[in-house]
Amino acid sequence: MSLQILSVPSPPRSGPAAARVVGNALDAACATRVGTPPVARGEIDVVLDLRHAGRRALTLRYERFGDATLPTVFVAGGISADRHVAASAALPGRGWWDAQCGDGKALDPRRHSVLAFDWLGADGCLDVPLDPADQADAIAALLDALRVERLQAFIGCSYGAMVGLQFAAAHSDRLARLVAISGCHRSHPHASAWRALQRRAVALGALQCDDSHGLALARQLAILSYRTPAEFDRRFEAATVVGDRVRVGAEDYLDHCGATFANRFAPTAFVRLSESIDLQALNPESIRVPVTVVAVADDRLVPVSDAVELAERLRGDTRLHILQSLYGHDAFLKEGPAISAILSEALAGQEVAA
Amino acid sequence: MSLQILSVPSPPRSGPAAARVVGNALDAACATRVGTPPVARGEIDVVLDLRHAGRRALTLRYERFGDATLPTVFVAGGISADRHVAASAALPGRGWWDAQCGDGKALDPRRHSVLAFDWLGADGCLDVPLDPADQADAIAALLDALRVERLQAFIGCSYGAMVGLQFAAAHSDRLARLVAISGCHRSHPHASAWRALQRRAVALGALQCDDSHGLALARQLAILSYRTPAEFDRRFEAATVVGDRVRVGAEDYLDHCGATFANRFAPTAFVRLSESIDLQALNPESIRVPVTVVAVADDRLVPVSDAVELAERLRGDTRLHILQSLYGHDAFLKEGPAISAILSEALAGQEVAA
Known part of the structure; x- marks a missing residue:
């Protein structure tokens, strides 16, 4: 893969009061095979007023898959997702949502310009409380920089759904429809407690040399909240005595999950984004754009009751889907066809100018 | 409170092959006010063949509330419960099941001799894998030493229910009825994974000077599994930013739970008893005594489906109660009247000679 680095001018459009784009956007249009949709990566320097940490100079890192003249769909996943939504000819590494994005899929880069970014804080350099509303402002600033007036849709999963709700509340003129999958207007106090203990595991590790x-351990605890007992029952055997210790059936899997995550994520990034989930506090009545709410019956982090309450309190055209899934909170990653059908329905008839 | 130390002879009855009582039982009949039921504490030295650790010399520490000539009810709670089931005139400290045991309660020391012991491993001195079946053998050895031929009932909650099932399978001639509350013939693989991560938290702490x-942290994680999201939703507020950190509503409560537990429990005891829960593996068809199975609809550790399977596979007279409770796995500690009614029903018509 070869990259062609382009310099594009700073956008003239004025952003929201809280966001100011500074300096030049650095746009890397990736070398694209003839006939395949273009892919571009870039960085935008902005100044944002953060809710809990004041004015900060920040860098937004985005990836855009599909021609910029097509209607833009913004996609946001969980706290561990990033700007690389799907593999492309130019950037063939696995994306976090290859199941939904690519040729012939619900998010088809021949029909949409699929835009995503790395969460504020994901690089581990921003060690302050981050509000989901800050992320929504950052996305608005990114759209300013890329001269995207309005989104065809904002599709958010988990934390991305929370941020999508914030975006719909604060920047309602900039999107036609929000799809909020497995994320609500608040964090449930039990889920918050669960995450607080994950952060304590990070803090406990930090007392050593090797954090x-x-x-x-924090990631392993998170995995238990993402999946369901029914799935574990199918996958894992009973505990056994190994040496003079008891080892349970899921431990090999959990070892793998923990090690992979610790290799690719900074502890500070995890803690600050985990905290950010717990800061979600939004009045659904403040949202008047169309929203598709998707909940999963056995989601142990986001109870269906919260999704139902959200759907009832939203003030625009609202659709509610409740999925049955063995994968609980992770259904958006695992239930390809069901999610695809919902996305296709949500995007149909939402054609807007790019 | 004054204690009167008595020496009672080693019992002549031969125990099961695996258990041998050695030395003298040390029985402390506690000073009792006239008219109040007697209380006795004692220690019994035994030799047991442990499933995963071979032959071991062990000390069994018991407490008996009610006259020894009354029908004996053995009571066993979770891994953090101990021999002090209830407060008495002679031992007025809070017991772990005061709600069920005392004058006029379901377990009335004027009608029953309520017997309990400290789990093998609870003193932190036995750092080996402990099988729930080992605990059942230890209880049989304790009954030998105390010359209790047969129990009117074995009442077990959580881990105690698992041990009760083992006792019913291996020592069926020694009990009239088992009441198994929130504990089954196996550990669910998801609950086992949860506990395995609690043990990892202990291991992570042990890498420091202060474990x-x-x-x-392990206890706090356990608490989340004992209680329900619905309870947390009622009790705790949304997260707030405190200083430059996010603090969730449940953290004060969790701090208290963690500190209290760490003060009174040895890490080794916690790890080995936690492991022991995961070693539960029993064929319900091997049990032919009457069993009352009690499950809680929103128990996040012991799914109702496992309790239903247990009830279906037991071979004796079986009753199944499914409770609705805000307190999930902890219902046996919190749902006083409902549990009391079940215990009273189970004990009625189960009169046996002491």
């Missing part, structure tokens, strides 16, 4: 242990 | 941090 990857704490981060791995 | 109370790890144990406190």
Whole structure:
């Protein structure tokens, strides 16, 4: 893969009061095979007023898959997702949502310009409380820089759904429809407690020289909240005595999850984004754009009751889908056809100018 | 409170092959006010063949509330419960099941001799894998030493229910009825994974000088599995930014739970008893005594489906109660009247000679 680095001028459009784009956007249009949709990566320097940490100079890192003249769909996943939504000819590494994005899929880069960014804080350099509303402002600033007036849709999963709700509340003129999958207007106090203990695991690990242990444990705890007992029952055997210790069936899997995550994520990024989920507090009545709410019956982090309440309190055209899934909170990653059908329905008839 | 130390002879009855009582039982009949039921504490030295650790000399520490000539009810709670089931005139400290045991309660020391012991491993001195079946053998050895031929009932909650099932399978001639509350013939693989991560928190803490941090975190994680999201939703507020950190509503409560537990429990005891839960693996068809199975609809550790399977596979007279409770796995500690009614029903018509 070869990259062609382009310099594009700073956009003239004025952003929201809280966001100011500074300096030049650095746009890397990736070398694209003839006939395949273009892919571009870039960085935008902005100044944002953060809710809990004041004015900050920040860098937004985005990836755009599909021609910029097509209607733009913004996609946001969980706190561990990033700007690389799907593999492309130019950037063939696995994306976090290859199941939904690519030729012939619900998010088809021949029909949409699929835009995503790395969360504020994901690089581990921003060690302050981050509000989901800050992320929504950052996305608005990114759209300013890329001269995207309005989104065909904002599709958010988990934390991305929370941020999508914030975006719909604060920047309602900039999107035609929000799809909020497995994320609501608040964090449930039990889920918040669960995450608080994950952060304590990181803190416990940080007392040692090697803090990857704490981060791995935190991730393992998170995995237990993402999946369901029914799935574990199918996958894992009973505990056995190994040496003079008891080892349970899921431990090999959890070891793998912990090590992989600790290798690719900074502890500070995890802690600050985990905290950010817990800061979600939004009045659904403030949202008047169309929203598709998607909940999963056995989601142990986001109870269906919260999704139902959200749908009832939204003030625009609202659709509610409740999925049955063995994968609980992770259904958006695992239930390809069901999610695809919902996305296709949500995007149909939402054609807007790019 | 004054204690009167008595020496009672080693019992002549031969125990099961695996258990041998050695030395003298040390029985402390506690000073009792006239008219109040007697209380006795004692220690019994035994030799047991442990499933995963071979032959071991062990000390069994018991407490008996009610006259020894009354029908004996053995009571066993979770891994953090101990021999002090209820407060008495002679031992007025709070017991772990005061709600059910005392004058006029379901377990009335004027009608029953309520017997309990400290789990094998609870003193932190036995650092080996402990099988729930080992605990059942230890209880049989204790009954030998105390010359209790047969129990009117074995009442077990959580881990105690697992041990009760083992006792019913291996020592069926020694009990008239088992009441198994929130504990089954196996550990669910998801609950086992949850506990395995609690043990990892202890291990992470042990890498430091002060391992109370790890144990406190483990307990906090356990608490989340004992209680329900619905309870947390009622009790705790949304997260707030405190200083430059996010603090969730449940953290004060979790701090308290962690500190209290770390003060009174040894890390080794916690790890080995936690492991022991995961070693539960029993064929319900091997049990032919009457069993009352009690499950809680929103128990996040012991799914109702496992309790239903247990009830279906037991071979004796079986009753199944499914409770609705805001307190999930902890219902046996919190749902006083409902549990009391079940215990009273189970004990009625189960009169046996002491």
